[in-house]
Amino acid sequence: MSIIMYEYPKCGTCRNAVKYLQQHNVSFEDHHIVEAPPSVEQLRKMVDVSGLPIQKFFNTSGKKYRELGLSQKLKEMTDDEKLALLASDGMLIKRPLVTDGKKVTIGFKESEFETNWVAQK
Template sequence: MTVTIYHNPACGTSRNTLEIIRHAGIEPTVIEYLKTPPSKEDLAKMIADSGLSVRQAIREKGTPYEELGLADPALSEDELLDAMIATPILINRPLVVTEMGARLCRPSEVVLDILPADAFTSAFVKEDGEAVLDAEGKRIV
């Protein structure tokens, strides 16, 4: 299975998502989106494929969201996408794309929705100690 994760290694949710993917026996393509942001078209497609609006996929916390005036409801999705590409920290993370779909994986276990369930055969615990998969690889949360 081909998996791509738009990853920020400084983010615990992103690290947990990456480890869940690897726990499935998949080595994903890892794109550190702060260094290599997606194209506007790719970002728009990932967001749409995730079932989100652009506004739902924009990150507010720890970003210049307010300073850039992005809370203005009159801004179009196109304008918000332009801001996300110009300032990649505004892209909420991690975004994961597989053949089964695309998701904004917040919380990290959302990635389980787009990975084959039979890929998991053992327990998985997140960095903070929260169990995600039981000893048989079945989803707990």
Template sequence: MTITIYHNPKCGTSRNTLEMIRKSGVEPDVIEYLKTPPKREELVDLIGRMGCSVRDLLRQKGTPYDELGLGEDKWSDDQLIDFMLEHPILINRPVVVSEKGVRLCRPSEKVMDLLPADLGSFTKEDGEVVSSGTAND
């Protein structure tokens, strides 16, 4: 199985998700999207495959979201995508792509149903133990 993760190594959720993928026996393609942002077509495709709105993929915390006024309803989806391309930190993470689907994996255990094998349980960086049964909670 091929898995791709759009990863930020400074993000605990992203690190946990990456480790869960590796624990499943897959070495994923890791795209550090802050260094290598997706192209417009790729970002639009990911959003469409996730079945979410553009706004659902916008990250607020630790980003220029407020400074840019992105909380206002005046922005079209195309404009919001332009902002994400100009400021990749606005793209929420981690986004994982596998043969089973595409998902924003927040919390990190949402990755479990995209993996080829049941992990059983996994201990996150903060000590929280999650199992496959909690993946969709």
């Protein structure tokens, strides 16, 4: 499977991640996270592969997250409800979200991108 990056073009962190991969000649498939967010099943697989709790996939600094009061509501929600919520609105997902089906990175840290995407090409 090729590398897929779910990103939001207006997001500075996403632009930095795209630039980093391009500078290191790493090819990837670009998906607009708002226009085409990952499905519940895609998210479920990414959560499983990452080994991280679903909460790590939420953009906790986002306006939408705060507007919906999710810091409190998530504690009461099931994993299926959390996945459905993430899949319903790409602005709720921490970005960029990058996967090749075997690995997942959330957000952009050069060291993680080096290890997971650049060194693996």
